[in-house]
Amino acid sequence: MNPSEVFEIIEKHTKMMDESIPLIASENLTSLAVRRCYVSDLGHRYAEGKVGERFYEGCKYVDEIEELAVELTKKIFEAEHANVQPISGVVANIAAFFALTDVGDTIMSISVPCGGHISHDTVSAAGLRGLKVVHYPFDNEAVNIDVDETARLAREIRPKLFVLGSSLILFRQPVEEIREIANEIGAHVMYDASHVLGLIAGRAFQNPLKEGAEVMTGSTHKTFFGPQRAIIACRKELSERVDRAVFPGVVSNHHLNTLAGYVIAATEMIEFGREYAKQVVRNAKRLAEELYNLGYKVLGEKAGFTETHQVAVDVREHGGGEEVAKKLEKVGIILNKNLLPWDPIDKSANPSGIRIGVQEITRLGMKEDEMKRLAELIDMAVREKKSFEAIREEVKEFRKDFRVIKYSFKESEAYRFPELK
Ligand code: DSN
Numbered sequence: 001m002n003p004s005e006v007f008e009i010i011e012k013h014t015k016m017m018d019e020s021i022p023l024i025a026s027e028n029l030t031s032l033a034v035r036r037c038y039v040s041d042l043g044h045r046y047a048e049g050k051v052g053e054r055f056y057e058g059c060k061y062v063d064e065i066e067e068l069a070v071e072l073t074k075k076i077f078e079a080e081h082a083n084v085q086p087i088s089g090v091v092a093n094i095a096a097f098f099a100l101t102d103v104g105d106t107i108m109s110i111s112v113p114c115g116g117h118i119s120h121d122t123v124s125a126a127g128l129r130g131l132k133v134v135h136y137p138f139d140n141e142a143v144n145i146d147v148d149e150t151a152r153l154a155r156e157i158r159p160k161l162f163v164l165g166s167s168l169i170l171f172r173q174p175v176e177e178i179r180e181i182a183n184e185i186g187a188h189v190m191y192d193a194s195h196v197l198g199l200i201a202g203r204a205f206q207n208p209l210k211e212g213a214e215v216m217t218g219s220t221h222k223t224f225f226g227p228q229r230a231i232i233a234c235r236k237e238l239s240e241r242v243d244r245a246v247f248p249g250v251v252s253n254h255h256l257n258t259l260a261g262y263v264i265a266a267t268e269m270i271e272f273g274r275e276y277a278k279q280v281v282r283n284a285k286r287l288a289e290e291l292y293n294l295g296y297k298v299l300g301e302k303a304g305f306t307e308t309h310q311v312a313v314d315v316r317e318h319g320g321g322e323e324v325a326k327k328l329e330k331v332g333i334i335l336n337k338n339l340l341p342w343d344p345i346d347k348s349a350n351p352s353g354i355r356i357g358v359q360e361i362t363r364l365g366m367k368e369d370e371m372k373r374l375a376e377l378i379d380m381a382v383r384e385k386k387s388f389e390a391i392r393e394e395v396k397e398f399r400k401d402f403r404v405i406k407y408s409f410k411e412s413e414a415y416r417f418p419e420l421k
Contacts, residue, residue, distance in 0.1 A: 007417070010417050011417055014415050015415075016332075017415050018399075018403060018415035019332055019395070019396045020332040020334050020395070021333045021334065021361065021374065021377070021395060021399060022334050022360045022361065023333065023334060023356045023357055023360070023361065024334060024335060024336055024357060024360075025167075025222065025309060025310050025335075025336075025355050025357025025359070026194075026222045026357070027221070027222070027357070028222060028223065028224070028225065028359050028360050028363060029360055029364070030225065030226065030227055030261065030265065030405075031225070031268060031405050031408035031410075031412055032405075032410070032412035032413075032418075033264050033408065033409065033410065034225070034226065034264045034265050034268075035261070035418075037257050037258070037260035037261040037264065038227070038258065038261060039257070042062065042256040042257040042259070042260055043255070043256065043258075045058065045059075045062065045256050046252075046253045047059045047062045047063075047066070047253065047254070047256055048247065048248075048252055049247060050243065050247075051066050051067050065256070065259060065260050065263055066084065066085075066259060068263045069082075069084040069262055069263050069266070070084055072263060072267065073231050073266065076201045076266060076269060076270060076273075077200065077201070077207065077209060077216065077233045078207065078210060079233035079234065080234070080236040081233065081234050081238070081239035082231060082232070082233045082234075083095075083231065083232045083233075083239075083242055083243055084229075084231050085251050085254040086217070086229065086230040086232060086246060086250070087258075088219060088228065088229065088230055089119070089194040089219030089230045090119045090125055091230060091250050091251060092192075092217035092218070092219070092231065092232050093117075093119045093125050093192060093217050094119070094125045094128065094129065095217075095232060095242065095246045095249055095250050095251075096190050096215050096217050096232060096242070097125060097126060097129040097131065097161075098129065098250070099215070099234075099238060099241040099242045099245040100160070100161050100214075100215065100238075100241075101160050101161050102160070103130035104132070105131055105132070105159075105160035105161065106132040106133075106134060106157055106160060107131050107133055107159050107160060107163055108133075108134050108135070108136055108150070108153075108154065108159045108161075108162050108163065109121065109133055109135065109136070109162075110136055110138070110163070110164075110165075110166050111135040111136075112339060113339040113340065113342070113344070113345060113347075113351075114135070114136070114138040114140075114166075114168075115166035115167055115168030115169055115341070116135075116167065117165075117167045117192060117194070119192075120163045120192065121133055126163075131161075136150050136153075137149030137150055138341055140341040140342055142171075142300075142302070142303060143171060143300045143303075143312070143341065144171050144174070145174055145178075147174050147177045147178075150178070151177075154181050154187075155184070158187075159187055160187055160188065161187055161188045161189070161190060162181070162189045162190070163190055163191075163192065164178060164189065164190070164192070164208065164213065165190075165192030165195070165196075165208070165217075166192075166195065168310065168338055168339075168340075168355055169195050169196060169308055169310060170299065170300045170305070170306045170307065170308055170310055170311075170312060171300065171306070171307050171308075172205065172206045172307060173206070175189070175208050175211035175212050175213055176211045176212055178212070179211065179212025180212075188214055189212060189213045189215075190213060190214065190217065191208035191213040191215070191216045191217075192216075192217050192218065193208060193216050193217065194217070194219040194222055194230070195222050195309070195310070196222075196223060196308055196309075197218040197219070197220060197223055197224040197231075198222070198223030198224040198225065198269065198276070198309075198359065199223050199277045199280065199281065199308060199309065201224060201269045201270075201273045201277070202269070202273035202274045202275075202276055202277025203273075203274055203277065204278050204280070204281050205281075205307065214234060214238055215232060215233070215234040215235075215242065216232070216233045216234070217230060217232050218230060218231055220262055220265065222309075222357075222359065223277070223308075223309050223359045224265065224269065225265040225266075225268045225269055225273075225363075225407070225408075226261060226262045226266070227262060227265070228258065229254075229255060229259070267409075268407065268408050268409065271409070272406075272407035272408065275407065276362065276407040279362050279367065280308075280309045280358060280359050281306070281307060281308065281309070283361070283367065283368065283371050284305075284306045284308060284309050284311055284356075284358045285304065285305060286368040286371040286372070287311050287358060287374060288300075288306050288311045290371055290372050290374075290375030290376075291311065291313060291379075292305070294375060296313050296315075296379075297314040297315075297317075298311060298312070298313050299313070299314065299340070299353070309358050309362075310355060310356065310357055310358075311355075311356040312338065312340065312353055312354070312355055312356075313356070314340055315352070315353060315382070318383075320337075320351065321336075321337030321338055321339075321350060321351040321352060321353050321354050322350035322351070323350070324337070324354050325337040325354055327381055327382060327384075327388075328354075328378065328381050328382070330388045330392070331377070331380075331381045331388050331395050332395040332396065332399075333381065333395060335356050335357075336354070336355055337350070337351050337353070337354055337355075338351055338353045338354060338355035340352040340353040358371070361374075361402065363405055363406060363407055364402040364403065364404065364405065364406065364414060365402055365404065365406045366402055370398075370402075373398060374398075377391065377395055377398065403415060
């Protein structure tokens with residue numbers, strides 16, 4: 001094994017992405033300016049502790065970067081306090097649980113089939129903290145929390161924390177209503193905004209902090225423009241608890257090269273976020289409508305299918321999520337199978353649905369007309385209207401015009417593996 005073999009594998013991966021339609025709802029592209037930070041010396045350094053109170057010397061410039069990251073985060077999300085050190089969304093959620101709960105507390109969260117993230121459940125971070133998890137009553141048709149039933153149940157079980165936010169998220173969640181219930185029983189409210197962070201930043205989605213959540217966690221690389229890491233924004237009175245939970249709680253070093261990348265992504269978001277977020281939601285809506293018109297069972301019909309970057313489709317009549325996702329992969333359309341609200345958790349090998357995210361293709365400049373063509377390509381593959389090879393060629397052709405990263409200060413090639421000289 002020598003380095004060039006690894007580079008060859010990366011080249012092949014990059015070519016595959018360049019010729020495919022990327023629709024995984026949790027992924028996005030970073031501009032070349034952001035990527036430049038990855039290879040900087042910052043990636044070799046440590047900066048434990050707070051700005052100005054580090055445990056290592058040599059952090060003068062790192063402090064400047066982290067200060068910028070904190071200030072920009074507060075500005076973008078209108079937050080009283082921000083911690084930019086969590087290295088992933090799960091890490092941010094663990095820190096929030098440490099800050100807001102004690103071992104043995106009961107929390108309410110959305111179940112995984114109803115869209116909740118695994119870290120909100122006993123199998124992952126919530127369990128690690130020793131929390132008891134009770135799931136919100138859910139309205140499957142509205143694809144949202146049933147507020148009345150939640151109020152009734154919450155008065156009975158008196159959770160210490162309400163966790164909002166989801167991995168399958170089509171609509172705004174009832175933050176204000178949950179805040180009222182929380183006030184009544186003396187509970188905290190946190191919102192995991194990982195999926196919708198870029199839409200919140202672009203003012204195209206609810207800002208949970210303005211609607212009553214005291215803590216908002218979120219990974220920075222789904223609808224947001226950043227590298228893979230996370231933030232926690234919160235009310236001032238929780239700042240010390242949150243900071244302590246992050247360090248020394250769950251983070252030691254916090255990957256300073258991607259922290260610098262995050263600062264650049266945040267400036268891109270301030271400059272281009274509104275236009276981008278609006279287009280993301282328009283694209284998702286249009287794709288949902290086109291699929292619906294082609295006869296697909298798109299979730300959330302009564303509420304206009306989606307208010308986010310996501311579209312969810314019940315594909316049981318086409319063999320289920322596993323079969324459909326694999327079929328689409330054959331033609332270069334990359335998305336994931338997904339549990340839907342009525343699925344038992346043990347159906348995850350072949351769940352009822354697929355989840356589609358349009359944020360990456362929006363960053364590549366696709367608009368409503370492309371959504372129509374995309375729906376046709378998806379339909380062609382799912383219903384096997386042509387050979388997979390023939391559809392693959394059509395996908396490549398369609399893809400050719402969308403290889404540049406938009407909504408950034410300098411447009412750059414999306415899928416190039418750069419040489420470093
Ligand atoms: N499970 C990821 C997703 O939503 O795709 C997030 O961690």
